[in-house]
Amino acid sequence: MNRKVLVIALALMLVTSMMWANGSGEQSESKEDNVIVVGLAWNEKMQSLVQAWEDYMKMYSKEYGEENGVTFKWVVNVSDSDPIQQASNIDDLIALNVDVIVARPHDAAAIGASIRAAHNAGIKFVTFDRSSDGVKPDAHVGADSFNQAVSTAEYFAELLTENGVDGKVIELMGDLRDINAVQRSDGWHSVEDKTDAWETIIQVPTEWNPEKFRSGTANALEAYPEANAMFIASDFAFSAVQSALEAADRYYPVGHPKHVWIATQDVNPQGFDAMKEGYIDVATTYDAYFHAVELVEVVGRLYKGEDLGGEAFLVAGRVATPENVDKLDYMWTKEYAE
């Protein structure tokens, strides 16, 4: 009997609150003039890079807003590397009726369903950093991996020529199922073919696995003792490469006769100090700040009603060397150092 009373009382509470809440109408996020509500769906937030992106987006959106007479309001959620949760989080953003959804997809295929759902609700969708496999978003903002590698390789070609080095290169590739890894390798080889400044004597796929960076370097040095240069698809695992070079007595800074000439990509925290100390000769930055700038501008254009037709806005990065790496502005690696 008492249980029934309890359930009835609770049901009444529910109905009352529903009635009260229903007064607020169907539109969850009230639309104010010149306020761009951006739903930002991260796939994870355990890396400092993601926090850097978000902070730079918010920072630059203030600057952009002042210039363009708009205010940005950011609604952020995170899905803990779970594509199901990311789909739910994006559904929540759709329910909130935001103006534009920006998502860093955890799964390139699964994000298609969310893009469709947003479009059905009349909401613009931008993929960030990672693109969608099937369904086309309104725009994509990310890194220009091919040109990132090209700018590194062009500088490296000049460097080897200036120093009279006959380059014999070990290439540590990324995961060949990752389009960024493939494009970085393609960019590297396009300059090699054009300049003939070095010869890539071995290609080692690492699957972005630090252990394979280490074993790949060790095995390649063993098989090709004449190797005197390396192209590393990303410096996020540079400590593994360093360990293998040290074991082979080849880890020396520029100027030392045993120095291995190294070109890499990104300038992550793991490679930043090695570059400053002259172990890495050149890299092209993975520019969190400029990605954020591009993203904010794309969102602004979509809000104004421009049709971007699913165009990809790619940021190529800046060439960093031991001489300038400490002086470059907006280096997230430096600003978000652990």
Added chain:
Amino acid sequence: MDRIVFRRVSKSVNWKKLLITNSSVIALAIIFCWIALVTPGFFTTRNIINVLNQSAALGFMVIGITAVFITGGIDLSIPSVMALSGILAAMAMQNGAGIMMAVLISILVGLFLGLINGYAIGFLRMIPFVVTLSIQIIGMGICVWLTSKVSIPISNGTYLNAFSGKIGIIPVSVIYLAFMTFVATVLAKKSIWGRWLYATGININTATVSGIPTRKVLLGAYAWSGLFAGMASLLITSRLASASSTMGQEGVVLNIVSSAVVGGVSFQGGFGTPMGAVLGTLIITLISNSMNMMQISYYMTLIVKGIVIITFVCLDSIRHRN
């Protein structure tokens, strides 16, 4: 005389017990009211349907683990069983299989892996934690091996409509969940197997001595869990229009277990109902949804979720002690 006895009985109602045993219903009501107060627009039709839709697949997995929890066990393999079922069904469709074959594959793969868990735990007397964790790892390995970490897109319109379509404004997944909750509740309450489950969970030795085939009961509980993981894969793969190994990450277990516990299913066996577990699923989904709606930071969301789970585990301990 009779009237006097009746009065004594009604005065002796234990409110503390009443509150503890109905904790999930009370929590759901309080959370609902609180969100209504602090989140204008929460009760939009779109968002209510959104919450129900988000709860559907999780609800299936929670109904599955409820049977295991009632026996006093645990099933950590649900995410990878779900992912493997979905991947194999998606691969079959990619190779021309129709919807019926895909459904059959999903369900049978789930059931098969559940039977392996159940046999190892029920008949070989292996520890549930170790067995199911191992199956989770093996399952994930197979998922990654089969897909090379690349998602398999699903474009079969009939399949997508059958499991992620809508009837009017109601997603079919919600209707499936409501139906299966009813079936599971009837089985748990009215069938002999249901009674055996509770008896096994309360005290397996007493149940065995009483003639209950506890080994078969355990086998059935884990098979049930696998079966529901397979069915959940149908809802998830149709919602995402793809299948991938990332669906089966260990983190999913936290949502499944917390939903069951919040829904009043005891970790320690012998207590809980499928209906309560589904209510728990709604609570966990509501927490995530409301945090997103209120634009609360990610870090705070983690803290709130953790506090809710600890609170309900604490209630479970009190209930068990009582």
